[in-house]
Structure formats: C-alpha cells, structure tokens
Amino acid sequence: xxxxxxxxxxxxxxxxxxxxxxxxxxxxxxxxxxxxxxxxxxxxxxxxxxxxxxxxxxxxxxxxxxxxxxxxxxxxxxxxxxxxxxxxxxxxxxxxxxxxxxxxxxxxxxxxxxxxxxxxxxxxxxxxxxxxxxxxxxxxxxxxxxxxxxxxxxxxxxxxxxxxxxxxxxxxxxxxxxxxxxxxxxxxxxxxxxxxxxxxxxxxxxxxxxxxxxxxxxxxxxxxxxxxxxxxxxxxxxxxxxxxxxxxxxxxxxxxxxxxxxxxxxxxxxxxxxxxxxxxxxxxxxxxxxxxxxxxxxxxxxxxxxxxxxxxxxxxxxxxxxxxxxxxxxxxxxxxxxxxxxxxxxxxxx
Amino acid sequence: xxxxxxxxxxxxxxxxxxxxxxxxxxxxxxxxxxxxxxxxxxxxxxxxxxxxxxxxxxxxxxxxxxxxxxxxxxxxxxxxxxxxxxxxxxxxxxxxxxxxx
Numbered sequence: 001x002x003x004x005x006x007x008x009x010x011x012x013x014x015x016x017x018x019x020x021x022x023x024x025x026x027x028x029x030x031x032x033x034x035x036x037x038x039x040x041x042x043x044x045x046x047x048x049x050x051x052x053x054x055x056x057x058x059x060x061x062x063x064x065x066x067x068x069x070x071x072x073x074x075x076x077x078x079x080x081x082x083x084x085x086x087x088x089x090x091x092x093x094x095x096x097x098x099x100x101x102x103x104x105x106x107x108x109x110x111x112x113x114x115x116x117x118x119x120x121x122x123x124x125x126x127x128x129x130x131x132x133x134x135x136x137x138x139x140x141x142x143x144x145x146x147x148x149x150x151x152x153x154x155x156x157x158x159x160x161x162x163x164x165x166x167x168x169x170x171x172x173x174x175x176x177x178x179x180x181x182x183x184x185x186x187x188x189x190x191x192x193x194x195x196x197x198x199x200x201x202x203x204x205x206x207x208x209x210x211x212x213x214x215x216x217x218x219x220x221x222x223x224x225x226x227x228x229x230x231x232x233x234x235x236x237x238x239x240x241x242x243x244x245x246x247x248x249x250x251x252x253x254x255x256x257x258x259x260x261x262x263x264x265x266x267x268x269x270x271x272x273x274x275x276x277x278x279x280x281x282x283x284x285x286x287x288x289x290x291x292x293x294x295x296x297x298x299x300x301x302x303x304x305x306x307x308x309x310x311x312x313x314x315x316x317x318x319x320x321x322x323x324x325x326x327x328x329x330x331x332x333x334x335x336x337x338x339x340x341x342x343x344x345x346x347x348x349x350x
Numbered sequence: 351x352x353x354x355x356x357x358x359x360x361x362x363x364x365x366x367x368x369x370x371x372x373x374x375x376x377x378x379x380x381x382x383x384x385x386x387x388x389x390x391x392x393x394x395x396x397x398x399x400x401x402x403x404x405x406x407x408x409x410x411x412x413x414x415x416x417x418x419x420x421x422x423x424x425x426x427x428x429x430x431x432x433x434x435x436x437x438x439x440x441x442x443x444x445x446x447x448x449x450x451x
Contacts, residue, residue: 176434177365184372188365231363234388235412272389272413 021045051079080116199223215247235274242281259292267296288345295336354380360393361408390414
C-alpha cells in the first residue's frame with residue numbers, strides 16, 4: 001500500500017506524536033524539571049514521526065521478505081533508544097560524568113527508553129492500521145462510484161435504444177407520406193399503412209425486452225426494407241442471405257436495423273439511381289458474421305460521417321458482449337459501404 | 351380551345367408524386383401536369399425541354415435538391431416548394447411559396 005503523503009496527514013501525525021509526547025511527560029515528571037522532560041519527549045515524538053515517514057517512502061523497493069510496515073515499526077522502535085542516548089550524551093555538561101555513571105540521570109534514561117520503546121512502535125502500528133482502513137474505505141467508495149457510473153451508462157443506452165425503436169427517422173417520414181396519400185384520397189394510402197403496421201408489429205414486442213433473437217431482428221429488417229421499397233420502388237433493391245441455424249442467436253434489439261437503416265439513409269437515399277442492399281448472415285466456426293453491403297453513395301458523401309446510430313450500436317454491443325463483438329465499416333469497390341458485425345455464436349438456445 | 355397552365359412536379363418518392371397529382375387534379379382541374387421528375391437534375395432538364403408555367407419541387411431530393419433546382423430555374427417559372435416534412439418548409443420558404451402536403 002503506497003499512498004501519497006498529504007499535508008493533512010502530516011499534520012495529523014504530528015498532532016498525535018505531540019499528544020503522546022506530552023502525556024507521559026505530565027504523568028511521570030517527578031525528578032525532572034517539566035520543561036527539560038517535555039523537550040525530550042517531544043524530540044522523541046518528532047523523531048518517531050520522521051522515521052515512520054522516512055521508511056514509508058524509502059527505500060523505493062524492498063526485498064520480498066521485508067514488509068514495509070515491519071520496517072516502519074522496527075525503525076521507530078530502534079530510533080527511540082538511539083535518540084534517547086543521543087539526547088543524554090548531548091545534554092551532559094562539559095566535564096561532568098557520563099550519564100550512565102549518574103544514578104539519577106541513568107534512572108531517567110531508562111524510564112525514557114522504556115516509555116519510548118513501549119509507546120512508539122505501538123503507535124506506529126495503530127497509525128498503519130488506520131491508514132489501511134482509510135484506504136479500504138476509499139477503495140469501496142471508488143467501487144461504488146464506478147458501479148453507479150456503469151448503471152447510469154446502461155440506463156442511458158437503454159433509453160437511447162427505446163428512442164431509436166419508437167421514433168426512428170423514417171417512421172415520421174413514412175407517417176407524413178401516409179398522411180399525404182390519405183389527404184389526396186389515394187388508394188395507395190392503405191397499402192403503405194399496412195406495411196407500416198407490419199413494421200410496428202415486428203418492432204413493438206421488442207420494446208420490453210433487453211435482448212432479442214437474430215430471427216426476430218431479421219423480421220424487423222425485412223418489414224423495414226419492404227416499407228422503404230414501397231417508398232422508393234425504382235431505387236431500392238434488397239436481398240437477405242441467412243444461415244437458418246443462426247436465427248436463435250441472442251442479440252441486442254435493433255442491432256441489425258441500425259445497420260440497414262444507415263445503409264438506406266446514408267447510402268441509397270442520397271443516390272439518384274439508388275442501389276441494392278445485401279444482408280448476409282453466416283456462421284464462421286463459433287462466430288456469427290453479419291454483413292450489410294450497400295451500393296450507395298459510399299462513405300463521406302453525405303458529410304454526416306457514420307451517424308450517431310453506429311456509435312450507439314458500438315456502445316450497446318460492448319454492454320451485451322463485452323469485447324467479444326466487433327463492428328467494422330469499410331468502403332466497397334466500386335462504391336458503397338460494407339458494415340460487418342462479428343459476434344460470438346455460442347450464446348444460442350432458448 | 352383555351353389551354354390551361356402547365357406544370358412540372360418533382361419528387362423522389364413516386365407515392366408522393368402521385369399524391370400531389372391527385373391533390374392538384376382536385377384543387378386545380380385546368381392545370382396540366384406535363385412532366386414528372388425524380389430528382390433535381392431531372393427537374394432542371396425537363397424544365398428546359400418542356401418549359402412548364404409552374405414547377406412543384408420537393409425540397410429534399412437525391413443529387414440536386416429542390417432548392418438547387420429552383421436556383422437553376424430562377425424566375426422563368428412559378429416555383430412552389432412541396433414537402434411532407436415541416437422543417438424543410440421553413441428552410442425553403444424564403445425562396446418561394448411552400449405548401450406542406
């Protein structure tokens with residue numbers, strides 16, 4: 001565990017060390033002048049904090065058999081008698097006996113050393129424990145945050161999906177056309193309306209489900225293409241080539257529709273002479289490969305890039321398949337676009 | 351015999367061309383629709399060939415749009431923008447009259 005040494009943490013440590021240095025000084029000051037005792041305990045406390053902090057950062061790498069917390073605790077434990085000796089040597093007046101020959105000073109030395117060794121390593125241990133707890137709490141909060149972020153994104157994707165299903169671009173155009181035909185009293189109005197109803201019949205049952213099957217998705221796409229063919233009979237041709245063993249494959253709703261709608265909107269519709277759309281659903285080992293190929297105006301002609309539909313689709317594929325699904329969009333020769341979806345084919349059944 | 355005015359209609363969707371023709375037949379029986387175009391380019395070339403009095407142009411068409419075609423035809427004919435979608439009507443209206451049908 002390596003956490004950065006923040007300023008607040010530094011002040012906290014200092015405060016604890018000072019409090020612990022003052023307490024024994026006040027409790028056992030008989031035989032000392034209070035000020036000299038305070039000076040000594042506070043020095044000990046500060047040295048303990050310094051040693052603790054030093055071994056927290058240094059050395060950068062430790063051998064495997066030596067845990068950093070052990071180094072810190074032992075370091076603090078060893079620093080206490082060393083510091084006490086230093087204090088006593090330095091405070092010996094010139095010409096006086098060494099402190100160990102002075103009975104009173106020796107008693108004070110032993111008392112201080114004893115207190116230092118008793119208090120400091122335990123305090124260091126307690127500090128380490130608290131740091132670890134704080135770290136765990138911090139981790140837990142970070143996990144919570146990450147989870148709620150993921151939940152929010154899943155909800156976002158779901159809402160966008162609902163929107164795409166309920167209000168795709170072509171639906172309003174088609175309704176406007178039905179209206180125009182009905183206003184003009186055209187006998188084609190009911191035909192177009194019937195086709196629209198067929199599309200909605202395929203689309204609506206999927207609204208409540210987080211996943212659909214490739215078979216149902218193909219029905220939806222076929223209803224959509226029939227509808228669009230009715231609107232541009234001379235400009236849109238299409239064909240589906242489907243490996244029937246794959247229709248039970250589970251997939252996110254409107255996965256295929258997004259690709260086909262894109263091909264119509266950005267490929268066929270902007271083209272004067274129109275083109276054709278071929279949908280291939282094939283098995284390749286344990287993968288399912290879906291290709292939507294159009295002969296429309298191609299990439300970069302409409303100035304809209306690939307549309308928001310594709311980036312939303314990528315997001316949904318990520319949510320459903322993790323990294324196991326791939327979407328590639330490439331230019332076709334001599335013109336047009338191929339959108340290729342590569343999915344795992346094992347999630348079959350039910 | 352007195353001849354009625356002539357018209358060209360341009361729309362990329364055949365269903366909408368049909369709807370417009372029906373509407374016009376009801377509202378203006380004397381009007382003679384002499385040309386139908388499927389896009390702006392066809393509209394311009396048919397206009398040059400047939401010289402109708404009025405052009406009904408769909409705003410959004412593949413290739414050359416209705417607005418582009420209108421700029422081409424200029425003041426040589428009466429221009430009417432036709433759209434099934436309200437937001438195009440706003441875009442096109444400064445160029446001429448527009449009706450939503």
